[in-house]
Every structure is written in structure tokens, then in C-alpha cells.
Amino acid sequence: MDYHTSTFNQAFALALLGCIIATAVVSIGGYLRRPHDLSAVGGSPVLRSGIRGWYFENLQPIEQLCVRWGIRPAYLSCAQLVGSVLVVACYAGGLVFTAGWLLLGTGTLDIMDGRVARRTNSGSLRGAFLDSVVDRFADSMAYFGLVIFYRNSWVLWAVLFAWLGALMVSYVRARAEGLGAQCKVGLLQRPERYVILGFGTIFGALVEHITGTWLPAPHYWLVIATILVLAVLSSLTVLQRVLHVWQALGESPHV
Amino acid sequence: MSEGKHRPESAGKAKRVVGTFVFMVGAGIVLDSSAAWPGTVIMLIGMVLFIWGVAAAFPRETVTQPERDRHATAAATRPTESNL
Numbered sequence: 600m601d602y603h604t605s606t607f608n609q610a611f612a613l614a615l616l617g618c619i620i621a622t623a624v625v626s627i628g629g630y631l632r633r634p635h636d637l638s639a640v641g642g643s644p645v646l647r648s649g650i651r652g653w654y655f656e657n658l659q660p661i662e663q664l665c666v667r668w669g670i671r672p673a674y675l676s677c678a679q680l681v682g683s684v685l686v687v688a689c690y691a692g693g694l695v696f697t698a699g700w701l702l703l704g705t706g707t708l709d710i711m712d713g714r715v716a717r718r719t720n721s722g723s724l725r726g727a728f729l730d731s732v733v734d735r736f737a738d739s740m741a742y743f744g745l746v747i748f749y750r751n752s753w754v755l756w757a758v759l760f761a762w763l764g765a766l767m768v769s770y771v772r773a774r775a776e777g778l779g780a781q782c783k784v785g786l787l788q789r790p791e792r793y794v795i796l797g798f799g800t801i802f803g804a805l806v807e808h809i810t811g812t813w814l815p816a817p818h819y820w821l822v823i824a825t826i827l828v829l830a831v832l833s834s835l836t837v838l839q840r841v842l843h844v845w846q847a848l849g850e851s852p853h854v
Numbered sequence: 855m856s857e858g859k860h861r862p863e864s865a866g867k868a869k870r871v872v873g874t875f876v877f878m879v880g881a882g883i884v885l886d887s888s889a890a891w892p893g894t895v896i897m898l899i900g901m902v903l904f905i906w907g908v909a910a911a912f913p914r915e916t917v918t919q920p921e922r923d924r925h926a927t928a929a930a931t932r933p934t935e936s937n938l
Binding site for chain 1: 867868871872874875878879881882883884885887929
């Protein structure tokens with residue numbers, strides 16, 4: 600990894616960190632101070648209903664624009680596909696901060712396509728199928744980018760483990776639903792994975808530039824910590840889902 | 855909010871959100887690579903979008919009904935060439 604930390608980069612990274620924290624405090628704080636009905640938003644231990652509500656409120660005007668301009672959900676899925684390829688390119692090129700933002704962007708497109716389909720009443724089986732396929736591809740692309748980024752380090756194994764966990768979380772749900780069981784439980788579902796990896800990457804890049812390279816390689820230790828957390832929590836989620844489906848299926852006869 | 859000023863709740867929010875995102879993508883290019891110019895241009899585009907969004911949400915002067923009535927009364931009682 601050949602990058603240098605100059606005084607300009609340190610100051611710029613510090614300014615960006617301050618900018619992100621200030622924006623988050625003002626925006627989320629302002630949202631949470633107003634009364635909201637969050638019963639329809641849902642929530643999880645990682646992404647609370649307040650944060651989800653704030654996120655959806657910010658997403659709403661963009662969805663309205665998509666509806667007004669006639670942007671179909673399939674176009675958003677295609678944009679997600681292109682975005683996920685850009686994420687790989689950014690990781691491979693060492694643009695870690697940009698990769699984090701693009702990752703959050705592709706995650707947002709993943710959520711928006713379904714919401715636009717519901718708004719325009721244009722949901723279809725073909726759309727659902729395309730969405731699922733693109734989601735798997737985009738999910739994998741993020742880890743593929745990290746594999747390229749950490750190809751010469753032990754972190755590669757952690758990335759592969761986290762990648763396996765992400766694929767298994769999705770596979771267990773798909774298989775369970777194929778057998779007629781509901782499986783929406785789990786600590787780390789896709790939105791949570793996007794948020795953790797996205798913000799882990801963003802703050803990891805900033806902290807790396809601010810603190811410099813005084814730590815031995817591999818660099819971007821906050822990104823490494825995020826990958827390790829994802830690897831462990833994804834595996835726990837798989838276990839959680841397997842136990843849930845095992846109990847839900849009970850003693851059903853073989854089909 | 856004072857009377858006579860109107861501030862739409864979500865006016866310009868799409869521009870502000872997209873502007874912030876574009877700005878951050880550009881900032882990442884400046885931060886992590888030697889391609890400072892493309893990154894700066896992308897940052898500027900994001901900044902313009904954000905400011906445009908903020909301007910759209912800024913309180914605007916609008917004519918309220920009492921003001922409209924007052925203007926109408928003033929126009930009706932204003933001396934014209936015909937009633938002088």
C-alpha cells in the first residue's frame with residue numbers, strides 16, 4: 600500500500616471528520632427532537648428505529664424525484680450494479696474513503712429500488728428476482744474489493760471469512776423461505792452489514808490519515824477491526840438463523 | 855417562523871443529501887490519491903448542489919391573505935386619471 604500522509608492530508612482528514620460528526624449531530628439530533636411515529640419503521644439492535652426513521656426521511660425526497668422522473672426500480676438495480684463495480688475499483692486503487700461512501704451509496708440504492716417499486720406499484724416477480732441477484736453480486740463485490748486491497752496480508756483470511764458469513768446469512772434465509780419458513784431474524788442483516796462496513800471504512804481511512812503510518816503494516820487498523828467484527832457477527836447470525844429455522848420447521852415431513 | 859415567511863419542510867433536501875454524498879466522494883479522491891483536480895471538481899459539484907439545496911429551504915417572503923387584501927384596498931382607493 601503506497602500512500603503518504605502529508606500535513607495537508609492530516610488537516611483535511613481532520614476537517615472531514617469534524618464535518619461528518621457535526622452534520623450527523625445536527626441532522627440526527629434535529630430529527631430525534633421532533634415527535635415521530637416510528638412503529639412502521641422497524642428496528643434492530645444495531646440499527647435502531649430512530650436512526651432508520653432519520654435515514655428514510657432523508658431518502659424520501661430522492662424517491663419522490665425518482666417517481667417524478669419515471670426512474671424504474673430496475674434502473675436503480677442497474678445503478679447498484681455499476682456502483683458495486685466502482686467500489687471494487689476504489690478498494691483496488693487504494694481510494695478507501697471513497698469506497699466507503701460508494702458502499703453506502705450502493706446500499707441506499709438497494710433499499711430505494713424496493714421502496715420506489717412500492718410507491719409506483721410496479722413491483723413484479725422479475726423485479727424481485729433481479730433485485731436479489733444484484734444484491735448478492737453487490738454484497739460480494741465489497742468483499743472482493745477488500746480481498747484485492749489486503750491480498751498481501753493475513754487480513755485476507757478475515758475478509759474471506761466475513762465474505763463467507765455474508766453469503767451464508769443470505770443463503771440460509773433463501774433456503775428457509777424455499778422450504779416455507781420465515782427467516783427475518785439475525786443480528787447482522789444486509790443493511791447492518793452495509794452500514795458497519797461503510798462507516799468502518801470511512802472512519803478507518805480518516806483515522807489512518809490523521810494518525811499517520813506509525814503502526815506497522817497492515818494499515819487501516821479500524822477497517823481491519825470492522826472486518827473482524829463482521830466476520831464474527833455474520834457467523835453468529837448464521838447460527839442464529841439456522842437455530843430459528845430448525846425450530847420453525849419442527850418435525851415437518853420430508854418434501 | 856414569522857408571519858409572511860414560508861419554509862417548505864423538505865424543500866431542497868434531495869439536493870442537500872446528494873450534494874453531501876458527491877462532496878464526500880470527491881474528498882476521498884483528494885485524500886487518497888494524487889489526482890487532486892478531478893477530486894476538487896467533484897467536491898465543488900457537491901458543494902454547489904448542497905448550497906442550492908440550502909437556498910431552496912431558506913425562508914422565502916410570500917404574500918399572505920391579509921397582505922393581499924391590503925394591497926387590493928390600496929389599489930382600489932388609489933387616485934387614477936379617471937376619478938381625479
